[in-house]
Amino acid sequence: MARIKEAVKWGILSTAKIGVEKVIPAMLNGEHTIIHAIASRNLKRAEETADLLQIPAAYGSYEELLRDPEIEAVYIPLPNHLHFEWIEKSVRAGKHVLCEKPLVLTSDMVEKLRELERETGKKIGEGFMVLHQKRWDRVREIVQSGSLGKFVTAVSIFSYYLDDKENIRNIPEYGGGGIYDIGCYPTVISRYVLGEEPVRAAAYLQKDPDLGIDRLSSVVLEFPSGPVSFTVSTQMVPFQIFQFFGTEKMIEVQIPFNTPHFRSMSIRVNSGNIYESTKIVESFSPENHYTRQGDAFSRAILYDEPFAGSLDNAEKNLKVLEAIFTSAREGGWITV
Ligand SMILES: NC(=O)c1ccc[n+]([C@@H]2O[C@H](COP(=O)([O-])OP(=O)(O)OC[C@H]3O[C@@H](n4cnc5c(N)ncnc54)[C@H](OP(=O)(O)O)[C@@H]3O)[C@@H](O)[C@H]2O)c1
Structure with missing residues (x-):
């Protein structure tokens, strides 16, 4: 495992297939990325997934994970209609957010996310892995x-x-x-x-x-x-x-x-x-575009580097x- 310069501690909201099969295993190889916890609506499922992927902490609800003060950023691979709600809850809980595509369902929701970024000082990015x-x-x-x-x-x-x-x-x-x-x-x-x-x-x-x-x-x-x-x-x-x-x-x-x-x-x-x-x-x-994406978002948090899956890009798309x-x-x- 390529380890670890300055790194961001991540939590994962849900045991979604894309997370468990592709994105989390890839992010575990990141240079600037530590996966600290995973949450599911079902605690047993969270614990089993944490065991499988060697993630230190497991939670039986998304809210509990968001209350963990060690977590700096969350990755959200929820069904599309839940993206906005959980992005908002996450940034209000003090976390940066990388959310799966499509970030939200309409372009006017992106304007609301921009206001949330301004209000909370947290970054919101879209997981378009192909851009990495x-x-x-x-x-x-x-x-x-x-x-x-x-x-x-x-x-x-x-x-x-x-x-x-x-x-x-x-x-x-x-x-x-x-x-x-x-x-x-x-x-x-x-x-x-x-x-x-x-x-x-x-x-x-x-x-x-x-x-x-x-x-x-x-x-x-x-x-x-x-x-x-x-x-x-x-x-x-x-x-x-x-x-x-x-x-x-x-x-x-x-x-x-x-x-x-x-x-x-x-x-x-x-x-x-x-x-x-x-x-x-x-x-x-x-090369693994999910590893590169996770590290790019971690670097955006650590060093304020630009991130390809920006809110502007999401709005235009x-x-x-x-x-x-x-x-x-x-x-x-x-x-x-
Ligand atoms: N970038 C990519 O390569 C890529 C590829 C595939 C999918 N995606 C995106 O990733 C997201 C998830 O896709 P997926 O196919 O991985 O989804 P999925 O396997 O169906 O997982 C969605 C997860 O959301 C949680 N969830 C919470 N409320 C739910 C509800 N009402 N109904 C169903 N699930 C609920 C569940 O986790 P818990 O039970 O653990 O809480 C579930 O496992 C989508 O936005 C999709 O567009 C991206």
Whole structure:
């Protein structure tokens, strides 16, 4: 374990799957991150998870964890509709907060979070792990440098198959649905890579007639540099890709979102020969974006470094998602 310079003591609100399987094990390897406690609505579940992950303290309610004076920051992987409530309770209890994406459900809630930051002096960040990958920094450099020629367009697919009625993603009142769960990713990445905000959005959206959540969406975002289009689905064969096209070359980013940390990843290029598949141009040694994210937020607390998942970024991303929902409802282009 890489240990430990100056470090922040963290608590975790809930035994969510993403926390237990991915984020906590990754944060345990952080340079500036100590996981001190975990809380669950069920004490036994908290204790079992603490044992499993070797976390020193376990609590049977989120409130108890927030009363622990040793904890400086909390990570919140609760269902989307509970994010705002527990961010507010956490900062009022004197904790900094890293909360899972989507940070909240509407852009006007971000303004309230900004007021809470000002009032409490605590930091609030959004867990968009993809913003902590070296590979995306490099893609951004390549696209913005003009080495593909003039940027023309980008396309992305993000899909999985999940029809379990009990899953939080399939419950509308929990902030379920494909746009909140995965449409936020091609949105945040296209904004990051192009370094621009989309001017307007047009969207097709199909709801599951029984579940009531959006299960398939195809979206066009018009950026000043050109359009980006993506399809996301929660009931399709699992697949992920992002491709950026210039006038001379295209680059392809495979497994762009749930990027594995246990093997090298690459950027692939095609220079215009349609009979050849894309070739690796750059490789990246394995890295864990959740470890990097935890450390980045710890450094934001310790040294006041800027954090990529900022409130400004969350607000801009949510404004795009809102334009997508409005376009799907009313038809046509919606100004972002
Ligand atoms: N960044 C990423 O890679 C990534 C990946 C997946 C998910 N996420 C985000 O992480 C969050 C959690 O997703 P998940 O799939 O891990 O969720 P999950 O496994 O369903 O866990 C959610 C947890 O919230 C707690 N909870 C409190 N009130 C609840 C309620 N009314 N209903 C259900 N659970 C409740 C439960 O923990 P206790 O019983 O222990 O209290 C539960 O285990 C979401 O915001 C999602 O968008 C991010």
